Each structure stands twice: as structure tokens, then as C-alpha cells.
Amino acid sequence: xxxxxxxxxxxxxxxxLDDNRFRQIGMLGTALFALVVAVFISxxxxxxxxxxxxxxxxxxxxxxxxxxxxxxxxxxxxxxxVAGVIVGLARVSKTGLTRAIAKGYIEFFRxxxxxxxxxxxxxxxxxxxxxxxxxxxxxxxxxxxxxxxxNHAAYVGEALRGGIESIPKGQMEAARSLGMSYIxxxxxxxxxxxxxxxxxxxxxDQVILVKDTSLLTVLAIPELLSAxxxxxxxxxxxxxxxxxxxxxxxxxxIPLGKLIRMLEARAxxxxxxxx
Amino acid sequence: xxxxxxxxxxxxxxxxxxxxxxxxxxNETISIGSDIPYRPFEYETTDGELTGFDVDIAEAIFAGELxxxxxxxxxxxxxxxxxxxxxxxxxxxxxxxxxxxxxxxVDFSDPYFTAYQTIVVREGSDITSxxxxxxxxxxxQKGTTGAGAAQGLKEELGGDLKINEYDQIPDAFSALLNNQxxxxxxxxxxxxxxVNGEGDGDVxxxxxxxxxxxxxxxxxxYLTLTVENYGxxxxxxxxxxxxxxxxxxxxxxxxxxxxxxxxxxFAG
Numbered sequence: 180x181x182x183x184x185x186x187x188x189x190x191x192x193x194x195x196l197d198d199n200r201f202r203q204i205g206m207l208g209t210a211l212f213a214l215v216v217a218v219f220i221s222x223x224x225x226x227x228x229x230x231x232x233x234x235x236x237x238x239x240x241x242x243x244x245x246x247x248x249x250x251x252x253x254x255x256x257x258x259x260x261v262a263g264v265i266v267g268l269a270r271v272s273k274t275g276l277t278r279a280i281a282k283g284y285i286e287f288f289r290x291x292x293x294x295x296x297x298x299x300x301x302x303x304x305x306x307x308x309x310x311x312x313x314x315x316x317x318x319x320x321x322x323x324x325x326x327x328x329x330n331h332a333a334y335v336g337e338a339l340r341g342g343i344e345s346i347p348k349g350q351m352e353a354a355r356s357l358g359m360s361y362i363x364x365x366x367x368x369x370x371x372x373x374x375x376x377x378x379x380x381x382x383x384d385q386v387i388l389v390k391d392t393s394l395l396t397v398l399a400i401p402e403l404l405s406a407x408x409x410x411x412x413x414x415x416x417x418x419x420x421x422x423x424x425x426x427x428x429x430x431x432x433i434p435l436g437k438l439i440r441m442l443e444a445r446a447x448x449x450x451x452x453x454x
Numbered sequence: 455x456x457x458x459x460x461x462x463x464x465x466x467x468x469x470x471x472x473x474x475x476x477x478x479x480x481n482e483t484i485s486i487g488s489d490i491p492y493r494p495f496e497y498e499t500t501d502g503e504l505t506g507f508d509v510d511i512a513e514a515i516f517a518g519e520l521x522x523x524x525x526x527x528x529x530x531x532x533x534x535x536x537x538x539x540x541x542x543x544x545x546x547x548x549x550x551x552x553x554x555x556x557x558x559x560v561d562f563s564d565p566y567f568t569a570y571q572t573i574v575v576r577e578g579s580d581i582t583s584x585x586x587x588x589x590x591x592x593x594x595q596k597g598t599t600g601a602g603a604a605q606g607l608k609e610e611l612g613g614d615l616k617i618n619e620y621d622q623i624p625d626a627f628s629a630l631l632n633n634q635x636x637x638x639x640x641x642x643x644x645x646x647x648x649v650n651g652e653g654d655g656d657v658x659x660x661x662x663x664x665x666x667x668x669x670x671x672x673x674x675x676y677l678t679l680t681v682e683n684y685g686x687x688x689x690x691x692x693x694x695x696x697x698x699x700x701x702x703x704x705x706x707x708x709x710x711x712x713x714x715x716x717x718x719x720f721a722g
Contacts, residue, residue, distance in 0.1 A: 302625075305632035310656040311576045313633040319618070399593070399618035399629070409619070412532045412597035415559060 227418040236410050236420065244406040245427050248392050251320075251402075252431065255327035256385050262328055263335020263381070268365070270340040281336065288333035294394050297326040301398050319398040327388060334384045342377030343369060375446040382439030389431050403427050484516055484524040487543035489531035492623070493647050494719045495549040496526070508547045510715045511566060511706075518711065519702035532597040535559045539689060545699075546687035549641070551599045553682075561692070562685030564700050566712075568671065571603040571679040572642040573660040574649055576630060581637060581660055584610070584677065591616040593626035593635035600640040603679040607639070631656060641682075642674050643720055 269281035288296065301322040305313035315321060346369050354364035396405040403424050410420040488508065491497035496506040504526055516524040527543050538546050538560060551569065552562045575581045581590070588611045594601040596619045608615040618635050620626040627648050629635045637660070638645065649657055659676040666673030666681050673681070686703075688696045706712045 302628055302632070305634070306628075308632075310631040310653075311578065311633050316633075318632070318634055397621050397625070399620050399625075399634075401619070405596070405619065408532055408596055413555075415535065415555070417536075 223418055223422070228422055229414075229416055229419045232410075232414065232416060232419050233423065236406070237423065240401075240406045240409065241403070241423050241427065244401055244403045245430075247400070248389075248402050248427075249431065251323055251327070251392055251395070251400075252389055255324050255331070256388055258324070258328040259331035259384075259388065260335055260381065262332035264339060266332050266336025267339030267343065267377075270336055271343050285333045285337055288330050289337070293326065293330045293391055294397065296330055297322060297394060297398060300326050319395075319400050323392075323395045323398055323400055327391060330391075331384055331388050334387075335381050338377040338380035338384065339373060341380065342373035342375075345376050346372050375443075378439070378443050378446055382436070382443070385439070386432050386435055389435065390428065482522075482544075484522055484545065485543040486512060486524055486526050487529045487534055487537055487546045488526050488548040489534060490526070490528050492549050493644065495644070496547075507567070507715060507719045508549060510718070511712070512547055514706045514711045514715065515699060515702040519705050520698060535687070538687060541689075544689075544692070544695075549644075549684055550687055551682040552685040553599065556687070560687040561690050561696055562687055563696060564703055565683035565685055566703055567684035569641040569643060569682050569684060570664075570666050570671075570673055570676070571600055571639055571682070572645055572674070572676040573679070574627075574630065574638045574640070574645045574653075574657050575636060575660055577656055577658055579636065579658075583660070583662060584664075584679075587611060587637065588614045590636040591618060591634070593618050593620060593629045593638045595620055595623045595626055595640065598623075598640070599680065599682055600638075604639045607679060627653060627657075639679065642676060642678070646674075646720075 266281055266284060269277050270285065272278050272281070301319060304322075305315075305318060308314070350368055350372070351364050354368040355361070359367065392402055393404045395402050396408065399405075401409075407420040407424045411417055488496045490504065492506075494506055495508045496504065498504050509526065512524055512526070516522045526547075529537050529542070529548075531548065534546055534548060534550075535556060537543065546560070549567070549569075550556070550562075552565060556562075573581070573587070581587060584607065587607060592604050592607075592615060594604045594617060601617070601619055604615070604617045608617060618626070618629060620629065623638075623640055623644060626635065626638045626640070630638050631653065642659075645659070649659060661675055662677040663673075664676075664678035666678040669681050671681050686699060688699075703712075
């Protein structure tokens with residue numbers, strides 16, 4: 180007994196020591212990392228960025244590119260969530276065919292690169308018409324929105340399926356036994372809870388959608404990376420446009436992350452949310 | 455003109471050609487940075503063999519005259535100059551136009567090719583002059599002198615021109631066929647490959663005189679926006695080697711090898 184207690188005490192002292200040292204090493208490591216990053220960023224900002232050039236390219240190139248990206252994100256993001264709900268519902272359908280089609284859709288759009296999907300839409304579809312006959316003008320923007328929407332609908336659908344499947348079957352059964360239809364039970368009982376469970380995954384996907392707009396440079400859409408490449412190939416200056424691109428993307432993704440956490444908090448009943 | 459920029463990862467296809475029988479030269483294999491494909495200057499046949507005007511000129515200079523081994527390295531055009539200066543390869547042969555901005559970063563060989571910026575439109579188009587270009591959509595390749603010429607034309611037209619910049623020139627030609635742009639501005643020889651090849655019957659050059667005629671150059675019968683010379687690019691500390699290559703270039707022009715290669719790609 181006595182020995183056992185002694186050993187236990189020894190172990191806990193050791194654990195404590197290790198925890199402390201672990202914390203110290205962690206603090207030292209992160210402090211060093213932060214210092215290196217701070218020195219590096221200061222060096223870039225002080226020695227590498229050409230400020231007259233920076234001012235010069237903010238407007239119009241980067242401003243328009245930024246607004247264009249925001250427009251594409253808003254449209255594709257909303258459409259992807261709407262389409263994703265449909266995909267997710269189809270994915271948990273009781274009808275085998277519907278489920279199989281939704282599965283095939285998800286397999287294709289998650290299983291091939293978005294860049295490839297964009298080429299299929301932008302280069303492949305117009306070739307179904309004779310040369311010069313394709314009727315849609317400015318098809319690169321349509322191709323961008325269609326590609327982003329279809330790709331991210333697959334991810335949203337899969338996230339929502341996870342959310343729906345995490346709701347105990349008894350909930351649906353109870354709702355049905357109260358006389359609610361399948362649609363009512365889904366809408367009133369299952370989906371609100373599933374939505375809360377999927378929100379983090381869907382939010383992550385929206386952040387990825389923001390970054391995926393960088394691929395649109397291959398569709399001749401003057402987005403942020405195109406603006407970067409234009410400035411870089413004209414001036415051979417990399418760091419000035421790099422700084423602008425980084426700031427522009429973070430100006431979108433950081434507030435978007437905040438918004439998602441806010442929605443999550445609101446949806447969490449434990450935190451006094453509505454549901 | 456030149457070229458381009460490409461996109462992102464180009465699959466890393468480093469088409470390395472090494473030719474046998476070059477035992478006598480220096481031991482270093484000359485590695486040549488090039489943005490492949492840029493037909494007819496550097497491209498792979500369907501069998502995967504690297505060929506093109508630049509490739510044959512390299513063969514004539516390095517294997518033929520200087521008795522050196524060489525290999526081509528695939529790289530993307532918009533980063534090709536920093537890549538050279540970082541030491542990723544020794545020289546650039548990539549249909550590269552000599553211009554002042556690039557000349558500040560690298561040293562060029564004597565010019566080995568003259569190119570003209572020309573305009574390709576669909577067969578049924580009613581564009582016959584620069585003025586007709588007002589308000590239309592033009593396709594170009596990112597980072598090329600064609601993109602620069604389009605920018606110049608846009609200024610001439612008071613901003614009334616929409617420029618779509620593609621990663622590779624075939625994308626710009628696809629956009630022309632797909633009715634996404636109304637014209638493509640690019641080097642005459644590269645455009646001619648398309649006009650006489652895949653685009654035969656669907657597209658044509660805009661004819662007329664232009665910058666070339668103004669400079670008294672022996673130009674093709676197309677409306678030319680600018681006249682440009684291609685050069686081989688060297689790092690700025692590589693003068694001795696550059697002189698050797700200039701000598702070899704003069705020698706192959708002298709003995710008819712250059713004309714032979716030229717006619718193989720650009721005859722008619």
C-alpha cells in the first residue's frame with residue numbers, strides 16, 4: 180500500500196514536472212517561431228515591398244479583382260449550399276436510385292480535381308457547338324460559378340449527410356408517429372439539428388471555396404492571382420503583389436470564419452441559441 | 455513574341471533530350487529552360503519526342519558547333535527569368551522576345567528570329583483593320599508580348615477593348631473557336647500553325663500592313679502590331695559562353711544550317 184502510494188506520488192510529480200517543462204518548451208517554441216515570423220515579415224515590408232508600385236496597383240487592378248472574387252464567392256457560395264442541401268437529402272433518401280445517383284455525383288465531384296472540372300465546363304461544353312456558334316457570351320464567368328457550385332455542392336451534401344445521420348433514428352420515428360409527414364419531420368425535427376452538426380464542416384467548405392477562386396485564373400477571369408501574375412510578369416517584382424494578395428484573401432477568409440463561428444454559437448442551444 | 459505564362463504546375467514534364475555522340479566537349483551538360491509547348495518553337499510530337507525550331511537550333515549550336523551536351527527543361531514562362539537567375543538552368547531558349555525590361559535581368563544573344571504580332575479572327579468576322587477592333591474581346595496569353603501588344607492597342611483605342619488573358623496560347627485559340635473572344639493577338643508564326651492547322655477554314659489572319667511595313671521589315675502580308683526579335687537569354691555573368699554561342703549562331707547562319715531549319719518550320 181505504502182509503496183503503491185509512493186509510486187503514485189512519484190508518478191504524479193514526474194507528470195507535473197513534465198507538464199511544466201512541456202509548457203515551457205511550447206512557449207519557447209512558439210515565441211521563437213513568432214519572432215522569426217515577425218523578423219521575416221518586417222524584412223519583407225521594409226526592404227522588399229515597393230510602396231509606390233503597391234499604391235499604383237491597388238487601384239484599379241487589385242480592387243476590381245477583389246470585388247470580382249467577392250461577387251463570385253457570394254453567388255457560388257449560396258448556390259452551393261442550396262444545391263448541397265438537395266444533394267444531402269438525396270444522399271439519405273430511402274429510394275435506392277436517388278441515393279445511388281447522389282452517391283455517383285459526390286464521387287465524381289469529390290474524386291476529380293476542381294481545375295479539371297472547370298476545364299470540362301469551359302473548354303468541353305462549348306465544343307458541342309460548331310466553331311464560333313456557341314451562343315453564350317462571357318461564358319468564363321458562368322463556367323466559374325457552375326464549376327464552383329457543382330463541386331462544393333458535393334462537399335456540402337456530404338457534410339449534411341453526416342449531420343443527418345448523427346441524429347438518432349428515434350427522432351424521425353417519433354416525429355412520424357406524431358403524424359408528421361416525412362417532409363415535415365425532416366424540416367421541423369431532423370434538419371435543424373443536422374444543420375447545427377454540419378455547420379462547421381459547411382463553413383470550412385465555404386472557406387475552401389474562397390481559396391478555390393484562385394483557380395479561375397485559367398479561365399481568363401481577372402481575379403487576384405491573375406492580378407498578381409500580371410504585375411509580376413510586367414515588373415519581375417514578386418513581394419509587392421504577394422503582400423496584396425495575402426491581405427486580400429485574409430480580408431475575406433477571416434471575417435468569413437468569424438461569421439461561421441457566430442452562426443455556430445447561435446445554433447447551439449447550450450449557448451442560448453434559438454433552437 | 456512570346457510567351458507566356460502558364461499556369462500552375464505543369465505536370466513537371468521535364469523533357470530531357472540528350473544526344474549521343476557529344477563526347478569531346480566540356481563535361482557540363484547545358485540545361486536549357488523552355489516553356490513547352492509553344493508550337494512550332496518547342497513542343498512534343500504525339501510520340502513524346504521534343505521537337506521545334508528552338509530545339510533544332512539548339513541541336514545545331516550545341517551538338518553541331520560547340521560539341522556540348524544539352525538538355526531541355528520544362529518551365530513556366532512567367533517565372534522563367536527568375537528561374538534562370540536562380541540557377542535552375544544555364545540559358546533560356548523559349549521563343550523569347552528581346553525587350554528592355556528583360557534586358558535588365560538577363561543578357562541576350564544576337565537575335566535569331568524575327569516575329570510579328572498579328573491578329574487572328576474567325577473566318578466570318580468583318581474585322582479588317584485596327585479600328586474595327588474597338589469594343590471587341592481579344593484573347594492573349596498571360597505575360598507574353600502579345601498581351602503587351604493588346605494592351606498597347608487598347609490604349610490606342612481609348613480603352614475600348616476587352617482583353618482575356620489565358621494561361622496557354624491554345625486556350626486563347628479555343629476561346630476564339632468557342633465564341634468567347636473575337637480575335638487573338640499573338641506571334642505570327644505560332645498563330646500561322648493554328649490558322650493553317652486545327653483552325654483551317656474556321657479562322658483567318660487580319661490582312662494589311664502595319665508596324666512591320668513602317669519599319670521597313672520584310673513582313674508577312676498580315677496586319678502587324680509590333681516587330682520583335684527572339685534571343686537566347688543568359689545570366690549576366692556568363693559573357694564568355696554567350697560569345698561562344700553567338701559565334702556558333704553566326705556559323706550556322708553562314709553554312710546554311712539555319713536556313714534549312716527555318717524552312718523546315720516556316721516555309722511558305
